[in-house]
Amino acid sequence: MESKGLRVTGPRLAIVEAAFNTTKHFTAEELLDMARVLDKSASRATVYRTLPILVESGLLREMDFGKNCKYYDPNYAEHPNHNHIICQDCEKIFEFDEDKIEEIEEEVSRKMGFKLEGQNLQLRGSCEKLKSIGSCTHKE
Amino acid sequence: MESKGLRVTGPRLAIVEAAFNTTKHFTAEELLDMARVLDKSASRATVYRTLPILVESGLLREMDFGKNCKYYDPNYAEHPNHNHIICQDCEKIFEFDEDKIEEIEEEVSRKMGFKLEGQNLQLRGSCEKLKSIGSCTHKE
DNA sequence: ATCAATGCAAATAATTTGCAAAAAG
DNA sequence: CTTTTTGCAAATTATTTGCATTGAT
Numbered sequence: 001m002e003s004k005g006l007r008v009t010g011p012r013l014a015i016v017e018a019a020f021n022t023t024k025h026f027t028a029e030e031l032l033d034m035a036r037v038l039d040k041s042a043s044r045a046t047v048y049r050t051l052p053i054l055v056e057s058g059l060l061r062e063m064d065f066g067k068n069c070k071y072y073d074p075n076y077a078e079h080p081n082h083n084h085i086i087c088q089d090c091e092k093i094f095e096f097d098e099d100k101i102e103e104i105e106e107e108v109s110r111k112m113g114f115k116l117e118g119q120n121l122q123l124r125g126s127c128e129k130l131k132s133i134g135s136c137t138h139k140e
Numbered sequence: 141m142e143s144k145g146l147r148v149t150g151p152r153l154a155i156v157e158a159a160f161n162t163t164k165h166f167t168a169e170e171l172l173d174m175a176r177v178l179d180k181s182a183s184r185a186t187v188y189r190t191l192p193i194l195v196e197s198g199l200l201r202e203m204d205f206g207k208n209c210k211y212y213d214p215n216y217a218e219h220p221n222h223n224h225i226i227c228q229d230c231e232k233i234f235e236f237d238e239d240k241i242e243e244i245e246e247e248v249s250r251k252m253g254f255k256l257e258g259q260n261l262q263l264r265g266s267c268e269k270l271k272s273i274g275s276c277t278h279k280e
Numbered sequence: 281a282t283c284a285a286t287g288c289a290a291a292t293a294a295t296t297t298g299c300a301a302a303a304a305g
Numbered sequence: 306c307t308t309t310t311t312g313c314a315a316a317t318t319a320t321t322t323g324c325a326t327t328g329a330t
Binding site: 148189208 | 305
């Protein structure tokens, strides 16, 4: 995996393992904390230097949720076309797959003279349960 | 429009007019330059203070295109549900409307216990013309 | 031994904020 | 006149980078 001319080092291993020990989205800072549990010496700089490697190799997806920092999604390799819906009541983010959307995306792209290479769909919703029973059951 | 307790000032007028003189997406810095054509005295701080007002009133949409700074889309009021496709060859961004996608989004949201409040779809495509005739006709 | 990878701290870039001065109502 | 808004410059936040040192091969 790292055998593309890249050396296997302690900090790198810790960062990669930390990234895939979770199924949740995380920030660079959160990844640093998780990696440091595995290797005390891992530094912020190495996290920031390792993240683009994982993104470019398709193992991690860089996500923008309108916050001031970037998030990383480790579920991309297993579900390459999953999308996100964000609860505007509890801020929790859920993933879903929907083939019909992809078909339409393909069709639209073709009509506009493109071959579809990637997609990113984010929905924002208000919680129906919050409205009916007074509490957002999505909230953990 | 600004009559929600907000004072109509020279810099504000310049910034708002600059924002809607264009149909292109722009950054805060670009808006500053455009606004300064109309009012020399407009400052960066006022641009950054005015942008959230326009976003919250639904006149402008804040967009993330994976760059380090935010972009603003002035076409949102006319086409509230438009989506974007980005040419990965020339980086140009195109807008499109597609009702079928919205229907599916509504359906997915409902199934997951949400009322759809907003959506953001970005496609990335490679240019077919570039492949067939050797130049990307999308490029201006 | 060699050269890539590291940690640190300083640099950068976008955005935000404190504050005294200016302008709107 | 009172209160909001302003421009400026300093502060903040996430991220990147230079460099001497460490560690993998």
